[in-house]
Amino acid sequence: MLKYILKRLLHLIPVVIIISICIFCIVKMAPGDPVGANVDPRATAEQKAAERERLGLTKPLHIQYLKWLERSIKGDFGESYLYKQPVSEVIPQFIWNSFLLNVVVYIIAFLIAIPVGIMTAVKQYSKTDNFWAIFSIIGISMPSFFFGLLLIYAFSVKLNWFPMNGMITPGKNAMGFAKFVDVIKHMVLPAIVLTVGSLAGLVRYTRTSMLEVINEDYIRTARSKGLSEKVVIYKHAFRNALIPIITLLGFSIPGLFSGAVILEKVFVWPGIGNVLMDAINARDYNMVMALNIFFALLTLLGNLLADIGYALVDPRVKVE
């Protein structure tokens, strides 16, 4: 197993390098002069040239890339033009906001999806099953930003139950429990949007894996032994259906650290996705590059965990 994991990790290295080259090249194609944005507008041409020299912008592209890579590996992603701080210090400030929202959604979504998935599988083609089928298709077809706007319109504008956006009420400076309640209130609407979005897929996934198990021979054996339906479903079927679900639980973990870009924008949630949007609008390219690499690494890590999970569950996977 260890050998398999090591092999997968080695495979990742060229992938990461190529991704970083792609992202570097894309950002380098950006119009506008990074010097022009940073330097005092009254600077003379010579001063600008000196600044350009200092930033290494006069060197050929591959040298620039290698320098950037060298610094990035050491954890230095340069200075954020927008936040006037090193990128590596800005990102941790916002990651936890995204993480908080994602963790809440993750827990609620799984708590709902697992029982619903089982129920719809056991009572296939029943009314409940049909309801969730319709729910899924609407959930998949609804753009998250539009759903978010509808919720804001209904629950913030019309009913005034929840705040429109942000994470804390500005100027309130609440501490302790009051702050906790404040954050929860701000979190309700974005959490609903994200939960509905992920439920559609999760319910389907649980249902399918449960159905696969229910059609197995050993379930028929259990039934023909005269076991009660309850024991068959919960003791024999569910335990086996749980394996792929736990795998899914595991490899969603890296995703918890990434931000839902659009949703955070709609709700002005101060997470990492919102930082990306602000950085793009401000042409803060050090930040944009670092965040793209960060998101790509999270995706790769998720895939890696998924592969390892499958290999753990099904040893035949390893052969390839």
Next chain:
Amino acid sequence: MNNNLEPKVGSETENSSLENKVDNIESPWNMVYKRFRKNKIGMFGFIMLLIIILLVALAPILTPYGPNDMDYSNTNKPPSAAHILGTDELGRDYLTRVLYGGRVSMKVGVFAVVISVVLGAIVGGIAGYYGGWVDNILMRISEIVMSFPFLPLAITISSVVGTSVPPEGKMYIVMAIIGLLSWPGLARLIRGQILSLREQEFVLAAKAMGIKDRKIIARHLLPNTLGYIIVSATLEMASAIMSEAALSYLGLGVTPPVPTWGNLIQSTKDLYTLKNRAWLWIPPGICIILAVMSINLFGDGLRDAIDPKSKVL
């Protein structure tokens, strides 16, 4: 018995029964069509999609206004008989904007899918047919493209490339971005199909006849994967429309004055519009949901009809 006595008659009946059999054999596509017609939900999606396409295609006939006709004496008017969905901040008829926006959104969806299908078919076809190191390299590349985080990268590319492009040209940039980032799934699907197809006798026969590799892939192998291509292209179109809407909503896709369903919802950036002028952002949102939903239903129905085995339990 009969046969022995009157062999002539017997052979005749045999002939006619053979002819009947020939008549009764259905082409695979005919069977797909019959299976699909039985699927009520799939048909519902198909008809709804057809209606949407007709509405946006006939936009110039359906409304007396142009998408950019401004009327400064008539701005931000709520829905009325003359303007069914009211007017926007420049006095443009909003129904017209929504219909024309649908044209752009659908166009982006279709062409993004065309790009990704062409790329996916080429890459998947070559990788599956040649195998070996070619396959290895191409699949590696597709893995890399797959692990790009779609939206962050799409936003980044769009902000880098899109700034120097006029609004009319932005549409093509968005198509290209979505198409170029979404081909790997299809490429892998086609590759898998071709890997098993290439071992069959008809490929050997084609090779023996000295047909060029390129032609074997394009004429003999890819058409056999057409069902899968059509199904995944349909479902991909739904996600392409969603991606376009998201990009345009963020201001990084198609930009005004060219309307799309996504950028029409941008009007909610103005808090007053969000609160008081619901007619300026709810209709395009509903259009996105209806369009994407009908395409998804149609695609699911098609999949069940083309490949009954794959039916989700």
